[in-house]
Amino acid sequence: MIRVKTFPITRLLSTNAPSFKQEGNSLEPAKGLELQKSHERLPIDDQVASEEPLEIWLKHPLKQAGKASLLLTTMRSPGDDIALVKGWLHTSGLLDNDADVQRITHTGSGRVKGSTANQVLVTLHPQSHFDIHSLHSQGGSHIEYVNSGCGVCGQRSIDVLLDKIPAQETQSRTKLTAREVFSLAANLRSQQGVFALTGGCHGAGLFILGKAHTYHSELVDVREDIGRHNALDKLIGANLSLLIPKKTLNQGAEITSEKPAEKAPEYGVVISSRISFDIVQKAAMANIGMILAMGAPSSLAIELAQECDICIAGFIGQNRINVYTCDHRIV
Numbered sequence: 136m137i138r139v140k141t142f143p144i145t146r147l148l149s150t151n152a153p154s155f156k157q158e159g160n161s162l163e164p165a166k167g168l169e170l171q172k173s174h175e176r177l178p179i180d181d182q183v184a185s186e187e188p189l190e191i192w193l194k195h196p197l198k199q200a201g202k203a204s205l206l207l208t209t210m211r212s213p214g215d216d217i218a219l220v221k222g223w224l225h226t227s228g229l230l231d232n233d234a235d236v237q238r239i240t241h242t243g244s245g246r247v248k249g250s251t252a253n254q255v256l257v258t259l260h261p262q263s264h265f266d267i268h269s270l271h272s273q274g275g276s277h278i279e280y281v282n283s284g285c286g287v288c289g290q291r292s293i294d295v296l297l298d299k300i301p302a303q304e305t306q307s308r309t310k311l312t313a314r315e316v317f318s319l320a321a322n323l324r325s326q327q328g329v330f331a332l333t334g335g336c337h338g339a340g341l342f343i344l345g346k347a348h349t350y351h352s353e354l355v356d357v358r359e360d361i362g363r364h365n366a367l368d369k370l371i372g373a374n375l376s377l378l379i380p381k382k383t384l385n386q387g388a389e390i391t392s393e394k395p396a397e398k399a400p401e402y403g404v405v406i407s408s409r410i411s412f413d414i415v416q417k418a419a420m421a422n423i424g425m426i427l428a429m430g431a432p433s434s435l436a437i438e439l440a441q442e443c444d445i446c447i448a449g450f451i452g453q454n455r456i457n458v459y460t461c462d463h464r465i466v
Contacts, residue, residue: 137214137329137336137359138185148175184335186361187213190254191220192242196261203256212329212336212361213253215369216241219360220255222372225379226417228299233375235263300419300443309344309401309424310464313456316427318352319405320451326357327407337363337408339370341377344401344425354405363408364417370404371421378402378421403427403446410436410447419443425464427451432459 189211194203211219217239224230242256259265311319319342324330327338340354355377358369371378403425404418410432416439418426425446432440432449437459440447446461458465 137212139182139329139332140185141180141182144179144181146177146179146181148177182332184329184333184361185213186210187253189213189216189219191223192254192256193259194256195259195263195265196237206257209365210362211365212359215358215360215373216253216255218358218369218372219365220257220372221375222368222370222417222421224257225375226368226371226420228420230265231299233379235260235265237261297416297439300416301422308464310466311344311403311425312466315352316448316451316456316465319354319427320429322352322354323357323405323407326354327359329359330407336361337366338406339363339366340405341370341374342403342405344403355402363406363411364413366408367404367406367414367417371417371423374402375421378423401425409433410449412436412439415439415443415445415447418445431457 187210188208190208191206192203193206194201209223220239221233221236224236225233230236237258237260239255239257242254244253319340323338323340326340327336329336330338336359338357338359340357342352342354356370356374358366358373360366360369401424402422404423405427406414407429408414409430410426410428412433412435414426414428415436418424419439423445426440426448428447428449429451430449432447436447439445440460444461446458446464448456448458448465450457456465
């Protein structure tokens with residue numbers, strides 16, 4: 136559970152607050168309304184979503200004498216840290232396979248400019264080919280600092296991210312009804328406990344597609360964070376075994392898939408934020424075929440979704456859905 140902090144604030148209240156009307160995709164103040172010149176000032180205690188730094192350290196037991204190196208410091212809402220790191224390692228393309236990681240553990244706290252910084256240690260499998268030295272020699276480091284609002288800050292190249300997106304084996308034909316889309320959005324809102332308290336957290340929910348006996352508007356899992364991309368990384372990291380076929384490392388350190396199984400179901404996500412490039416990129420890395428959002432997509436997000444055959448829909452409201460790609464999949 137994400138931590139919430141309480142701060143004393145002053146709330147200004149007016150009994151003649153302006154109303155709003157719909158103008159295209161935005162809300163505009165209705166004309167002819169004025170705020171009162173006087174207003175009420177109330178001292179209250181307000182609940183605020185926590186934001187703290189997280190240091191991610193990386194160690195290969197057979198390299199650099201087994202010493203850990205600082206990979207990056209990121210800002211996030213405390214909680215689900217292991218899932219966040221696991222998801223980020225995968226969606227950033229740093230690790231191609233979950234089997235490369237032997238374990239991820241909390242190792243204590245440090246200090247970052249006066250703030251407490253939780254520390255997480257990623258210990259790689261002895262047979263992993265991940266090259267820590269090369270990582271740091273190519274431009275200093277992969278990422279040194281990531282704020283909670285940026286999903287691709289510090290990446291050496293956008294092309295590197297795009298090259299790591301797995302090719303789609305088959306075109307998805309799984310569909311949702313508009314009623315199911317509205318239901319998914321409502322279910323996400325109802326399960327955003329921290330947002331209900333603070334109004335300051337993004338949410339991401341996972342749902343399953345393609346099974347006739349499954350009601351598509353049920354959410355498998357929901358995660359929250361002050362950063363929209365963090366919320367998605369937490370969701371992906373917590374459910375990586377569902378989203379990505381499990382692989383193992385053999386004695387020759389070659390990656391091999393486990394015994395083939397029946398075709399895995401397709402998954403989608405519903406998010407409380409806008410759809411930016413990094414959201415689509417992370418979804419593509421996790422084999423997620425549909426993104427539903429309360430906000431708008433960016434132009435680059437639409438273009439990448441078209442290339443990856445990902446259905447994206449935004450501005451999900453009480454009586455509308457804007458479908459930007461694969462419009463045949465929402466009926």
